Amino acid sequence: MAALSSGGEVPVAFQDPDYLAAVVDLLGVISYGEISAFERLAEDAKLAPTLEDKVELATMASLELGKVQALHERVRELGADPFGAMSPFRAAIDQFHAHTAPSDWLEGLVKAFVGDGLANDFYREIAAYLDPATRDLVVASLEEGHSAFIVGRVRAAIEADPRSGGRLALWGRRLMGEALTQAQRVAAERDALTALLAGGVDRPGLDLAAIARMFTRLTERHAARMAELGLDS
Amino acid sequence: MAALSSGGEVPVAFQDPDYLAAVVDLLGVISYGEISAFERLAEDAKLAPTLEDKVELATMASLELGKVQALHERVRELGADPFGAMSPFRAAIDQFHAHTAPSDWLEGLVKAFVGDGLANDFYREIAAYLDPATRDLVVASLEEGHSAFIVGRVRAAIEADPRSGGRLALWGRRLMGEALTQAQRVAAERDALTALLAGGVDRPGLDLAAIARMFTRLTERHAARMAELGLDS
Numbered sequence: 298m299a300a301l302s303s304g305g306e307v308p309v310a311f312q313d314p315d316y317l318a319a320v321v322d323l324l325g326v327i328s329y330g331e332i333s334a335f336e337r338l339a340e341d342a343k344l345a346p347t348l349e350d351k352v353e354l355a356t357m358a359s360l361e362l363g364k365v366q367a368l369h370e371r372v373r374e375l376g377a378d379p380f381g382a383m384s385p386f387r388a389a390i391d392q393f394h395a396h397t398a399p400s401d402w403l404e405g406l407v408k409a410f411v412g413d414g415l416a417n418d419f420y421r422e423i424a425a426y427l428d429p430a431t432r433d434l435v436v437a438s439l440e441e442g443h444s445a446f447i448v449g450r451v452r453a454a455i456e457a458d459p460r461s462g463g464r465l466a467l468w469g470r471r472l473m474g475e476a477l478t479q480a481q482r483v484a485a486e487r488d489a490l491t492a493l494l495a496g497g498v499d500r501p502g503l504d505l506a507a508i509a510r511m512f513t514r515l516t517e518r519h520a521a522r523m524a525e526l527g528l529d530s
Numbered sequence: 531m532a533a534l535s536s537g538g539e540v541p542v543a544f545q546d547p548d549y550l551a552a553v554v555d556l557l558g559v560i561s562y563g564e565i566s567a568f569e570r571l572a573e574d575a576k577l578a579p580t581l582e583d584k585v586e587l588a589t590m591a592s593l594e595l596g597k598v599q600a601l602h603e604r605v606r607e608l609g610a611d612p613f614g615a616m617s618p619f620r621a622a623i624d625q626f627h628a629h630t631a632p633s634d635w636l637e638g639l640v641k642a643f644v645g646d647g648l649a650n651d652f653y654r655e656i657a658a659y660l661d662p663a664t665r666d667l668v669v670a671s672l673e674e675g676h677s678a679f680i681v682g683r684v685r686a687a688i689e690a691d692p693r694s695g696g697r698l699a700l701w702g703r704r705l706m707g708e709a710l711t712q713a714q715r716v717a718a719e720r721d722a723l724t725a726l727l728a729g730g731v732d733r734p735g736l737d738l739a740a741i742a743r744m745f746t747r748l749t750e751r752h753a754a755r756m757a758e759l760g761l762d763s
Contacts, residue, residue, distance in 0.1 A: 348617075352598070
């Protein structure tokens with residue numbers, strides 16, 4: 298394994314092959330998520346009512362893609378191939394997008410806000426169980442921008458047509474449900490990633506009660522995001 | 531008009547309203563070209579045979595979009611609205627892309643290489659007639675990357691299937707023809723931009739012989755690019 302570019306030694310945690318496998322999995326799923334976020338946002342940009350809106354969404358797409366390189370670099374430093382690391386997660390993420398293809402511009406905006414927010418919250422929760430260098434890398438890859446743009450557009454649309462609020466609230470619930478379905482699928486298939494949350498020899502882990510609390514936090518933050526858009530959750 | 535951020539005074543040339551209009555037009559057409567290059571490359575990325583190839587094309591798309599902001603900033607400094615500046619060119623550029631939608635991955639690669647190369651050569655020719663600050667901005671926006679990736683992929687494909695060379699050579703000619711058609715249309719409609727090439731009070735211009743020589747250079751460079759791909763022009 299090559300030395301980590303973040304300087305200095307490979308953290309002790311990486312001597313545990315399960316931990317190494319889990320981190321490679323995690324960096325793989327996050328980076329494939331960002332590549333498909335690029336694709337989806339670039340696609341949804343076509344639904345934009347104005348060129349200004351299109352450029353906003355295209356810029357969000359580029360920002361997502363721009364985060365991939367550092368994650369891939371780290372996967373290589375850990376002795377793995379980034380494309381190999383992404384491949385176990387392609388089906389779940391592709392399915393998520395296939396099942397939640399927005400039918401219009403507003404659904405695309407809500408999905409960008411709620412879907413990315415949910416994924417980011419989840420990765421932030423996991424980050425607490427990582428060595429500091431990996432944690433910093435993961436947290437840096439989750440920086441969000443442009444949410445003020447989305448909130449402004451969605452709230453204005455609901456104000457102009459209050460009935461659209463009901464439809465978009467349902468849409469938000471569907472996004473949450475589909476995300477949980479696919480996360481469940483990944484958890485069932487990727488033992489190393491799941492074991493990460495359960496802890497290891499020299500790492501703390503989560504018991505079932507702690508996992509339940511984590512899901513409560515994720516659900517509460519989802520509700521807060523929906524409320525920010527002016528939607529019931 | 532606000533001061534130019536490139537520092538210092540507004541060049542004398544901008545006291546000529548025709549020159550000002552021409553530069554706003556030029557920055558408008560280049561930036562809309564880059565926005566639609568983003569859209570087209572993001573779309574063509576779907577045709578990629580592998581995820582690695584898809585990420586290459588998506589990265590090229592992001593690079594194009596990344597150049598837009600500086601151009602828009604300058605349009606604002608010149609007292610104009612960037613979206614207004616782009617609007618006269620949307621139809622021609624959209625038509626170009628509608629008439630040259632690649633039917634497969636290789637056509638998309640050839641288009642990215644030949645089409646962008648041609649546009650960049652043309653803007654570089656025009657740049658010679660600009661004040662230094664605008665010239666530097668335009669030239670910086672034309673930086674190309676990733677051409678080694680495209681050349682490698684296209685040459686390997688022709689080697690594997692020599693018949694595809696004939697088809698792609700025809701495709702290259704069609705791209706050139708469609709680009710000239712749309713450039714002609716823009717030239718006929720945008721007096722200020724055309725007048726830029728003809729010179730002004732304190733700026734040199736092109737006579738017909740010089741314009742003919744410019745077209746010869748553009749054609750030669752197009753042929754050189756086709757040859758680099760292993761294609762007849």
